Amino acid sequence: MSSTTVLTQVNTREVLRWLGGHLAPYRWQVAGAIVALFLASGAWLALGQGVKYAIDNGFIGDHPQVLNQAALAVLIICIIASLATYCRFYLMTWLGERISADIRMQLYQHLLHLSPSFFSKIRTGEVISRFTSDTAILQTVVGMSLSMALRSLVTFIGALILMGATSPLLTLCVLLAVPVVLIPIRVLAPKVRRYARLSQDKIADLGAHIDQSLHEIATVQAFNAQTSEARQFDNRVDEAFGVARWRIHYRSLLIGLIMVLSLSAILLIAWVGARQVFAGDISAGELSAFLFYAILAGGSVATISEVIGEVQRGVGASERLLELLASPVDIVDGTTTLPHLPSAPAIHIKQLQFAYPDSPALFNNFSLTIDAGEKVALVGASGAGKTTLFQLLLRFYDVNEGDITLGGYSIKQLKLHDLRNQIAMVSQESVVFATTVMENIRYGREDASDEDVVAAAKNAFADEFIEALEDGYHTQLGERGVRLSGGQRQRIAIARAILADRPVLLLDEATSALDARSEKMVQQALSSLMRGRTTIVIAHRLATVQHADRIIVLDQGKITAQGKHVQLMKSDTLYREYAELQLLS
Known part of the structure; x- marks a missing residue:
């Protein structure tokens, strides 16, 4: 029986509010992860200024001592960025594990209080699939994908600001290229999310079939139904694979389009920047720093496009979990406390x-x-x-x-x-x-x-x-x-x-x-x-x-x-x- 017959549909705003509620008790870990994220991104952005200083005052100015100082500064920046990255990765992964554990406990508590009538309308295997695989997806999204997306977003904004300070003309070229790069995200991301959700539903069907056939294995074998069960399972696997193919197709297309558009934009900007260097409008160090920031920005957009599919899967998984949590407890608890009756009651x-x-x-x-x-x-x-x-x-x-x-x-x-x-x-x-x-x-x-x-x-x-x-x-x-x-x-x-x-x-x-x-x-x-x-x-x-x-x-x-x-x-x-x-x- 389809889960839609008993489960309440939820929207993305409810998902975000729900996840925010689960993050709230761990505000200090969230704050630490945010600080580490800004620190790491700031360090990588500062690296571009080090590259500019080394080229303009070391190579071009022929000052080996300046080059040595710049190299030492770059090393210190790299160490700071690495330590901050460790802290960010540890805290975000910890949050992913902790939230996943909390959601599993909350969900199990809720399921234990739902009446038998609920479980007569939904397959146990589907509930188990939501309980295990969906929470695992959410754990990966919060612990890794979301972290990467936030880091890339901060890096992109920082790189854009520093590019504007270096060359307004080249930055204008970047800003003109950004909408073109974002078009695939706007068009394809909803399709990725749709097929990610559908893929999870098909996996739930597989879990339900396995749960049913293995629990009743004696009946299956007694009636020589192994071939029939295997055929039905194969059909469900093919359906799940067919949906997964579309999800993979749209996600791969999204990544590929963003990469080609980003690299094309960087190549165009490098060409324009080289002409500015020849014209004496900017120095070679400024162009190098600008390209460094452009590559950071392009890499950030590429990372966002890559993890957006996972984030969409996480939102889809969250919706499925929230649907279970939104299922009403139809047996309302009474208010009268009754002690253990001393004798047999009528x-x-x-x-x-x-x-x-x-x-x-x-x-x-x-x-x-x-x-x-x-x-x-x-x-x-x-x-x-x-x-x-x-x-x-x-x-x-x-x-x-x-x-x-x-x-x-x-x-x-x-x-x-x-x-x-x-x-x-x-x-x-x-x-x-x-x-x-x-x-x-x-x-x-x-x-x-x-x-x-x-x-x-x-x-x-x-x-x-x-x-x-x-x-x-x-x-x-x-x-x-x-x-x-x-x-x-x-x-x-x-x-x-x-x-x-x-x-x-x-x-x-x-x-x-x-x-x-x-x-x-x-x-x-x-x-x-x-x-x-x-x-x-x-x-x-x-x-x-x-x-x-x-x-x-x-x-x-x-x-x-x-x-x-x-x-x-x-x-x-x-x-x-x-x-x-x-x-x-």
Whole structure:
């Protein structure tokens, strides 16, 4: 899906304001870099006066002592310029690295607070591309390209002033040549920027494709889709290369045109200057100094033309990053602070109206009360609204109308951190992170001790297989827990929920991936865990509904029946059909 469907467009002024805001905390480093820049440029400009003095008073005047003094002065100027260049390069590179790091942290913080609905509309690979490659481009631009452009601009202005002091006529020739040299920049720079931005978008497409195909590599290989995936990837690579060719074409054309125009202008000025020397209007030293400044000015324009493409890429990358940062956090945090509830809270769902974006309404005037400490099982076909209720309770999405209360508090009024701190969830597809067993379980409670983690694992009947791993609780589990079976991953997730010790439990059939022996043990652990807590279970197993205080039968967002298993088997046709197909199969 194209990012334009969910991302807000930004303009260049916003980009510059944003970058300025990031530079503001480092004003002393910026000031130091500017001072070093002026000092280095001033030293190189002073070199021209040294050349003039050496020629007019040393060579022409036949004074070897003056030539020696001029050579020493030139050496000192070169040393000063080199030291200043070091300072400028170090500070600007430091600023590039620092700003890139700050932007990555700011962007990651923002992404962590965007709701799941945002990530359902944009590919993860594209977000990663913006997060990594775009910040790397920005780092290069701020650290090097921008520095070179500023240095060249200062040098050009200084050289122009000194040329005016040396020969107004030759300076007029230069001023007449400048607009001609700037025409390619005016015409071609927007094209460079456009294709630079498009090129980054194509690279993002590549990243998204790689992310998708490698994460689902088992499915790709199971269906022998390697050739198809490779063909699609090749097509995307060709598209990216095609766009890059146009970007390279316009940038190369820009550099080439500026070089030929600059060198032609310098040649013309040298010819005019030589005639002035023959006429006695200026000295040979003044002409040499003027040509030195002209070459500096021409080199500055050439440098600006060369880095302008990189600067345009940086602006394009900044726009893409700002688009992500401008994406609104659509779940607004509440203001009410809620302490950890001392006992299981009641949950009231009142006249709920809800529809996913661009989808028909799922819930229409839906109401449900779950008493404090009650164990409720939700059953129904796929799409009935079971998982959606979980997402609404956690405020991954907000209701369109109606309200949900937890312990008497409207969840919209509660701070998100406090709300979610009351709820532990185990999903059907258990999430395991690419870290150790210990850290995976400790995700439930960050300040838990190692002993607490082990106790939670034992209660989830996970300790035995964990100890059998090569490094026990310190074993690295690989991406998405690939080293574990489905049942083992689920027990890790259950241990995490046990460790979290929260008054509300949301269980999306937490035993669905377990064998019969493990299921029996985990059911015992869950029975202990659910005691004294308000629990909602999405049920796919008979054992789950038999232990529930109440079963809620859902069909297309409506409650069609509720009661105990035995009652519903007798009184409700829909439940009986579902039970025979799913629960009893």
